[in-house]
Amino acid sequence: MSIxxxxxxxxxxxxxxxxEVAQRxxxxxxxxxxxxxxxxxxxxxxxxxxxxxxxxxxLGVTADDLLGLPDSANSTKQPQAVKTNDLDQLLSDEGVAMxxxxxxxxxxxxxxxxxxxxxxxxxH
Numbered sequence: 595m596s597i598x599x600x601x602x603x604x605x606x607x608x609x610x611x612x613x614e615v616a617q618r619x620x621x622x623x624x625x626x627x628x629x630x631x632x633x634x635x636x637x638x639x640x641x642x643x644x645x646x647x648x649x650x651x652x653l654g655v656t657a658d659d660l661l662g663l664p665d666s667a668n669s670t671k672q673p674q675a676v677k678t679n680d681l682d683q684l685l686s687d688e689g690v691a692m693x694x695x696x697x698x699x700x701x702x703x704x705x706x707x708x709x710x711x712x713x714x715x716x717x718h
Contacts, residue, residue, distance in 0.1 A: 596638045597646070598629035600660050604653045619648040620697045651692045 595603075605615050613623045626649065631638045641649075646657040653660075691698045691706075698706075 595662060596629065596631050597640065597660055597662075598626065598631065598638050600662060601626055601629065601649060601653070604655060604660075608653060610653075615649060615652050618652045618696055619645070621645055621648060648697060651697075 601615065602612060605612055610618075612626045616623050616625050625641070625645070629638045629641060643657060646660055650657045650660050691703055693702075
């Protein structure tokens with residue numbers, strides 16, 4: 595299954611059109627359609643990792659899920675560990691933080707980080 599087919603399937607399961615997923619991810623509306631296999635690109639065009647991570651965040655999956663990479667926790671039938679996210683990293687300039695299906699701007703990320711730091715300082 596191609597990346598395009600995985601994105602399309604998961605989007606449909608979530609009730610999203612591909613153009614809506616693209617809009618929420620902050621990429622061009624027709625970008626995901628370029629990932630579709632064609633004569634010129636039998637496996638489809640592979641998106642940049644950052645773009646794939648934005649789409650994955652909108653869909654509530656990982657970029658590895660969209661790439662079809664096996665999940666080691668699932669393949670061994672062991673309970674899956676709880677995923678933790680470091681807010682410092684998510685709110686850094688390099689992190690992709692989403693709210694309401696939309697990526698947060700750098701200004702919002704910096705404001706949230708400042709607010710959390712202020713709250714943390716007032717508790718100590």
